[in-house]
Amino acid sequence: MNDNVQIRTRELSLFYGKKQALINVSLDIPPNRVTALIGPSGCGKSTYLRSLNRMNDLIDDVRITGSVEIDGLDIYDRQVDVVELRKRVGMIFQKSNPFPKSIFENVAYGPRINGVRDYRRLSEIVETSLRRAALWDEVKDDLKKSGLALSGGQQQRLCIARALAVDPQVLLMDEPASALDPIATAKIEELIYELKEKYTIVIVTHNMQQAARVSDLTAFFYIGELVEMGETKKMFTTPEKKQTEEYITGRFG
Amino acid sequence: MMTGRKVMGSMVVGGTALAALSIVAILAVILLTIVNGGKDTLSWEFLTTAPAEGMTAGGIFPAIVGTVLLVLLMSIAGVPAGVITALYLSEYASQKSILARGVRFAVNTLAGVPSIVFGLFGLGFFVQFVGTGMDRAFGGVELRWAQPNVLWASMTMALLTLPVVIVSVEEAIRNVPRDLRAASLALGATKWQTIWKIVLPNSITGILTGGILAVSRGAGEVAPILFTGAAYFLPHLPGALSDQFMHLGYHVFIMSTQSTNVDATRGIQYATTLVLLLLSFTLNLSAIVLRSRLRRRAMA
Numbered sequence: 001m002n003d004n005v006q007i008r009t010r011e012l013s014l015f016y017g018k019k020q021a022l023i024n025v026s027l028d029i030p031p032n033r034v035t036a037l038i039g040p041s042g043c044g045k046s047t048y049l050r051s052l053n054r055m056n057d058l059i060d061d062v063r064i065t066g067s068v069e070i071d072g073l074d075i076y077d078r079q080v081d082v083v084e085l086r087k088r089v090g091m092i093f094q095k096s097n098p099f100p101k102s103i104f105e106n107v108a109y110g111p112r113i114n115g116v117r118d119y120r121r122l123s124e125i126v127e128t129s130l131r132r133a134a135l136w137d138e139v140k141d142d143l144k145k146s147g148l149a150l151s152g153g154q155q156q157r158l159c160i161a162r163a164l165a166v167d168p169q170v171l172l173m174d175e176p177a178s179a180l181d182p183i184a185t186a187k188i189e190e191l192i193y194e195l196k197e198k199y200t201i202v203i204v205t206h207n208m209q210q211a212a213r214v215s216d217l218t219a220f221f222y223i224g225e226l227v228e229m230g231e232t233k234k235m236f237t238t239p240e241k242k243q244t245e246e247y248i249t250g251r252f253g
Numbered sequence: 254m255m256t257g258r259k260v261m262g263s264m265v266v267g268g269t270a271l272a273a274l275s276i277v278a279i280l281a282v283i284l285l286t287i288v289n290g291g292k293d294t295l296s297w298e299f300l301t302t303a304p305a306e307g308m309t310a311g312g313i314f315p316a317i318v319g320t321v322l323l324v325l326l327m328s329i330a331g332v333p334a335g336v337i338t339a340l341y342l343s344e345y346a347s348q349k350s351i352l353a354r355g356v357r358f359a360v361n362t363l364a365g366v367p368s369i370v371f372g373l374f375g376l377g378f379f380v381q382f383v384g385t386g387m388d389r390a391f392g393g394v395e396l397r398w399a400q401p402n403v404l405w406a407s408m409t410m411a412l413l414t415l416p417v418v419i420v421s422v423e424e425a426i427r428n429v430p431r432d433l434r435a436a437s438l439a440l441g442a443t444k445w446q447t448i449w450k451i452v453l454p455n456s457i458t459g460i461l462t463g464g465i466l467a468v469s470r471g472a473g474e475v476a477p478i479l480f481t482g483a484a485y486f487l488p489h490l491p492g493a494l495s496d497q498f499m500h501l502g503y504h505v506f507i508m509s510t511q512s513t514n515v516d517a518t519r520g521i522q523y524a525t526t527l528v529l530l531l532l533s534f535t536l537n538l539s540a541i542v543l544r545s546r547l548r549r550r551a552m553a
Contacts, residue, residue, distance in 0.1 A: 053439060086441040090439065110440040
């Protein structure tokens with residue numbers, strides 16, 4: 001198991017001003033698997049997720065101790081270029097947030113800021129990304145249409161395509177289906193299942209069934225601490241800690 | 254007791270309604286007076302010819318050109334400066350930083366400085382300090398830049414309107430959803446790429462609104478240009494930045510205080526005022542339209 005680690009977190013603590021949001025979290029995330037982060041609101045799971053691509057940096061007054069290594073590289077090292085890091089670690093947000101641009105330009109945004117100018121090359125990337133996000137067949141005839149004209153589920157898949165277009169290794173998903181109806185949710189879940197062949201996926205979810213359906217591994221957070229992590233099947237049938245069992249069976253949270 | 258309260262209540266309602274109505278009435282009286290006085294003089298010819306016969310006849314073409322030139326130069330100097338300041342305040346400065354607070358305080362204070370003070374500042378700084386320095390630097394013997402001209406008037410006006418631009422552009426920039434910034438940054442865009450490709454394009458209506466509000470304020474102000482460039486009368490249109498210019502607002506003042514023949518110029522005064530008002534209304538109206546569009550988009 002030790003060799004098979006893509007994201008290695010050691011003693012990670014995070015403070016918003018004086019409030020501690022993460023307490024000594026140590027956690028290994030393997031490549032090409034789906035790892036679900038679960039726990040009641042305010043338990044730190046989203047904060048943990050956002051510390052993996054340093055989106056917490058955008059907030060004033062954040063202090064971090066401990067280490068996060070991705071492929072052996074300490075991402076909080078002074079030498080690390082945050083911009084490069086975020087290209088390797090893509091993120092899907094809770095609320096779909098396509099740019100007010102065309103579908104094509106949404107997906108082409110990442111490659112363009114990376115300096116891809118050639119239109120043929122851009123078109124290729126856009127098509128591949130949309131195919132991978134299972135959206136191509138629905139939009140291939142109107143790539144010029146605004147991304148905002150799509151349905152909620154389509155918008156979220158557009159955001160996934162947009163993230164894939166910069167060719168990341170890791171995809172962070174922050175409750176990607178919480179605002180979607182059951183059918184759109186099912187599509188996203190199916191997509192997650194397909195994407196793990198090429199990408200390492202870390203997903204935050206409030207929905208226990210969803211965690212059980214899509215993830216290989218589950219980590220349970222409670223008030224800033226990692227309580228327990230293990231194979232999803234085991235976590236949902238025979239968790240080691242009583243807190244985990246109580247949360248999963250719906251006794252609190 | 255009850256009746257006393259009721260009477261009091263209806264008096265308040267009546268009083269406030271009266272106060273509100275009187276504002277509308279005052280506006281109506283002003284507008285009617287001006288339209289009435291100016292409608293006979295206002296014509297295509299009035300708009301396109303120069304004053305004639307010691308300014309007791311003819312049109313106001315040079316004053317229109319001068320005003321347009323003034324606001325154009327003012328916008329070229331003021332809008333970029335305002336946008337950059339607004340960007341700094343909303344995107345780069347930490348809200349608690351002393352510098353950002355200082356800038357904000359300065360902007361608010363600047364907005365409250367009487368316009369005549371700007372005029373005096375423009376005369377002292379641009380005309381006498383910068384202008385004299387430029388003349389010396391170019392080695393000229395004759396006075397070229399160290400005298401009031403359209404460039405210095407525009408610079409002074411740009412300073413005056415800077416707070417308007419900063420405040421409205423900053424509001425527009427803040428209206429760009431955080432989600433969009435986060436999405437761009439999460440794709441590996443730098444802060445500047447995010448500002449250039451996401452923040453600015455999505456606040457362009459706000460930037461335009463700021464520009465228009467500044468222009469509408471600048472078009473109506475006379476005090477700042479009194480000492481910095483406005484001319485009483487010019488036989489020719491300004492051909493260089495170092496030329497003086499005529500201005501609609503100043504023209505009204507001149508016509509009503511310095512005229513040699515009050516009866517002959519009365520119609521011209523009214524018509525000039527009407528043109529100035531129409532210009533100002535049109536600009537404000539387009540700012541309002543732009544702004545409501547911006548709001549609607551921010552909601553969606």
